[in-house]
Amino acid sequence: ITELEGELDASGLSVGIVLSRFNDLITGKLFDGALDTLMRHGASEDDVTVARVPGSFEIPQAAKRMAETGEYDAVIALGAVIRGETPHFEYVSNEATKGVAKATLDTDVPIAFGVLTTDTTEQAINRAGVKQGNKGSEAAESAIEMANLLSEF
């Protein structure tokens, strides 16, 4: 059996990060987690580019543009959509989710989904820190693995 699996080695990878500003107390921590994970796996800060967007609704367009440049081995989408404060929670979270998935397939560049969709701020905080893990860190690991897997096909 031939087994293909992406290594968790980020050395030499060029990575784009799309960082949503809405709920930036949360998304800032997602960013810290993602960057820490990229560095721990050997990425160089010189090979990381961050594009800031107003909110999660804008993530897909920026992520697609980044991926389309052909300059990145992977893109990481970071955002926080919290139902408690979002009258149109479904629309923002659904569009961000569908948009990132479509951009990944359209561009054939891995775009890791690090957009928190939670009912409460507390849940978001717990997923952006150390308690229940950091969604930004998890997204970074996925980005590294997928970038390396795709280069094996």
Ligand SMILES: O=c1[nH]c(NC[C@H](O)[C@H](O)[C@H](O)CO)c([N+](=O)[O-])c(=O)[nH]1
């Ligand atoms: O990223 C978020 N954007 C949110 N709205 C802004 C949206 O992403 C767009 O930036 C805005 O609609 C302008 O296009 C949120 N809420 O509405 O609460 C939210 O919780 N999270």
